[in-house]
Amino acid sequence: MPALFLNLLKVLFIVLLYAFLWQVARAIRASLGPVGAGGRRPPSEVVVIRGEKGRGERVKLRAGGHVIGRAAEADIPIDDPYASEFHARVALVDGRALVTDLGSTNGTYVNGRRLGQAPTPLEKGDTVQIGKTILEVR
Numbered sequence: 001m002p003a004l005f006l007n008l009l010k011v012l013f014i015v016l017l018y019a020f021l022w023q024v025a026r027a028i029r030a031s032l033g034p035v036g037a038g039g040r041r042p043p044s045e046v047v048v049i050r051g052e053k054g055r056g057e058r059v060k061l062r063a064g065g066h067v068i069g070r071a072a073e074a075d076i077p078i079d080d081p082y083a084s085e086f087h088a089r090v091a092l093v094d095g096r097a098l099v100t101d102l103g104s105t106n107g108t109y110v111n112g113r114r115l116g117q118a119p120t121p122l123e124k125g126d127t128v129q130i131g132k133t134i135l136e137v138r
Helices: 002-032
Strands: 045-050 058-060 066-069 088-093 096-101 108-110 120-122 127-130 133-137
Touching: 088 127, 096 108
Parallel strands: none
Antiparallel strands: 045 058, 045 133, 066 088, 088 096, 096 120, 108 127, 127 133
16 A cells, blocks of 8 residues: 555656646746747837936837937937937838937947947837937837
Protein backbone atom coordinates (compact mmCIF):
# COMPACT_ATOMS: atom_id res chain seq x y z
CA MET A 1 0.00 0.00 0.00
CA PRO A 2 2.71 2.58 0.78
CA ALA A 3 4.37 1.95 -2.62
CA LEU A 4 1.08 2.60 -4.43
CA PHE A 5 0.53 5.78 -2.41
CA LEU A 6 4.07 7.05 -3.19
CA ASN A 7 3.62 6.33 -6.91
CA LEU A 8 0.33 8.26 -6.94
CA LEU A 9 2.06 11.19 -5.22
CA LYS A 10 4.80 11.11 -7.88
CA VAL A 11 2.26 11.16 -10.69
CA LEU A 12 0.32 13.99 -9.02
CA PHE A 13 3.54 15.96 -8.57
CA ILE A 14 4.47 15.54 -12.26
CA VAL A 15 0.97 16.62 -13.37
CA LEU A 16 1.14 19.72 -11.16
CA LEU A 17 4.64 20.52 -12.42
CA TYR A 18 3.47 20.36 -16.05
CA ALA A 19 0.44 22.51 -15.26
CA PHE A 20 2.69 25.09 -13.63
CA LEU A 21 5.09 25.14 -16.61
CA TRP A 22 2.17 25.47 -19.01
CA GLN A 23 0.89 28.51 -17.08
CA VAL A 24 4.37 30.08 -17.13
CA ALA A 25 4.61 29.54 -20.89
CA ARG A 26 1.18 31.13 -21.40
CA ALA A 27 2.16 34.16 -19.32
CA ILE A 28 5.38 34.62 -21.29
CA ARG A 29 3.56 34.30 -24.61
CA ALA A 30 0.92 36.81 -23.50
CA SER A 31 3.58 39.34 -22.55
CA LEU A 32 5.35 38.92 -25.89
CA GLY A 33 2.14 39.12 -27.87
CA PRO A 34 0.92 36.93 -30.68
CA VAL A 35 3.49 35.63 -33.12
CA GLY A 36 2.91 35.88 -36.86
CA ALA A 37 1.92 38.38 -39.47
CA GLY A 38 -1.76 38.70 -38.67
CA GLY A 39 -1.64 38.54 -34.88
CA ARG A 40 -1.05 42.13 -33.80
CA ARG A 41 -3.01 45.19 -34.66
CA PRO A 42 -0.82 48.17 -35.49
CA PRO A 43 -0.94 51.29 -33.36
CA SER A 44 -3.71 53.60 -34.50
CA GLU A 45 -3.20 56.89 -32.67
CA VAL A 46 -0.78 59.14 -30.84
CA VAL A 47 -1.87 60.83 -27.63
CA VAL A 48 -0.14 63.84 -26.09
CA ILE A 49 -0.02 62.82 -22.44
CA ARG A 50 2.32 65.44 -21.01
CA GLY A 51 3.08 68.86 -22.37
CA GLU A 52 2.41 72.53 -21.89
CA LYS A 53 -0.49 72.48 -24.31
CA GLY A 54 -2.57 69.76 -25.93
CA ARG A 55 -2.68 67.39 -22.98
CA GLY A 56 -4.89 64.44 -23.85
CA GLU A 57 -5.16 65.37 -27.53
CA ARG A 58 -5.64 62.27 -29.69
CA VAL A 59 -4.43 62.13 -33.26
CA LYS A 60 -5.27 59.23 -35.58
CA LEU A 61 -2.24 57.98 -37.50
CA ARG A 62 -2.38 58.09 -41.28
CA ALA A 63 -0.24 56.82 -44.13
CA GLY A 64 0.96 60.28 -45.16
CA GLY A 65 2.20 60.88 -41.65
CA HIS A 66 2.04 63.73 -39.20
CA VAL A 67 4.81 66.23 -38.62
CA ILE A 68 5.25 67.10 -34.97
CA GLY A 69 6.89 70.37 -34.05
CA ARG A 70 6.74 73.86 -32.69
CA ALA A 71 5.68 75.50 -35.97
CA ALA A 72 2.06 76.46 -36.47
CA GLU A 73 2.18 74.60 -39.82
CA ALA A 74 3.03 71.28 -38.11
CA ASP A 75 0.29 68.65 -38.20
CA ILE A 76 0.66 68.15 -34.43
CA PRO A 77 1.82 71.50 -33.04
CA ILE A 78 3.40 71.35 -29.59
CA ASP A 79 4.22 74.32 -27.41
CA ASP A 80 7.67 73.23 -26.24
CA PRO A 81 10.76 75.48 -26.32
CA TYR A 82 13.01 72.40 -26.69
CA ALA A 83 11.23 71.18 -29.84
CA SER A 84 12.33 72.17 -33.33
CA GLU A 85 9.83 73.80 -35.66
CA PHE A 86 9.53 70.55 -37.63
CA HIS A 87 10.91 68.01 -35.16
CA ALA A 88 9.71 64.51 -36.11
CA ARG A 89 7.32 62.62 -38.37
CA VAL A 90 5.02 59.78 -37.26
CA ALA A 91 3.46 57.73 -40.05
CA LEU A 92 1.83 54.41 -40.91
CA VAL A 93 3.94 52.54 -43.48
CA ASP A 94 2.79 49.09 -44.60
CA GLY A 95 0.64 48.76 -41.48
CA ARG A 96 3.49 49.68 -39.12
CA ALA A 97 3.84 52.92 -37.19
CA LEU A 98 7.22 54.59 -37.73
CA VAL A 99 8.77 57.69 -36.19
CA THR A 100 11.55 59.63 -37.90
CA ASP A 101 13.59 62.48 -36.43
CA LEU A 102 13.72 65.34 -38.94
CA GLY A 103 17.20 66.55 -37.97
CA SER A 104 16.11 68.21 -34.74
CA THR A 105 18.64 69.89 -32.47
CA ASN A 106 17.64 68.18 -29.21
CA GLY A 107 16.72 64.79 -30.68
CA THR A 108 13.71 62.53 -30.47
CA TYR A 109 13.51 59.73 -27.92
CA VAL A 110 11.50 56.50 -28.00
CA ASN A 111 11.20 54.80 -24.62
CA GLY A 112 14.18 56.83 -23.40
CA ARG A 113 16.50 55.98 -26.31
CA ARG A 114 17.62 58.68 -28.72
CA LEU A 115 16.77 58.04 -32.36
CA GLY A 116 19.13 58.28 -35.26
CA GLN A 117 18.10 59.44 -38.73
CA ALA A 118 16.50 56.10 -39.69
CA PRO A 119 12.77 55.51 -39.21
CA THR A 120 12.09 53.59 -35.99
CA PRO A 121 9.11 51.23 -35.58
CA LEU A 122 6.63 51.95 -32.80
CA GLU A 123 4.49 49.52 -30.83
CA LYS A 124 1.42 50.20 -28.72
CA GLY A 125 2.44 51.64 -25.38
CA ASP A 126 5.70 53.20 -26.62
CA THR A 127 6.45 56.76 -25.55
CA VAL A 128 7.92 59.38 -27.86
CA GLN A 129 9.63 62.31 -26.18
CA ILE A 130 10.12 65.57 -28.01
CA GLY A 131 11.68 68.16 -25.72
CA LYS A 132 9.63 67.97 -22.53
CA THR A 133 6.51 66.76 -24.35
CA ILE A 134 5.64 63.07 -24.04
CA LEU A 135 3.40 61.31 -26.58
CA GLU A 136 2.07 57.78 -26.14
CA VAL A 137 1.33 55.43 -29.01
CA ARG A 138 -2.02 53.62 -28.68
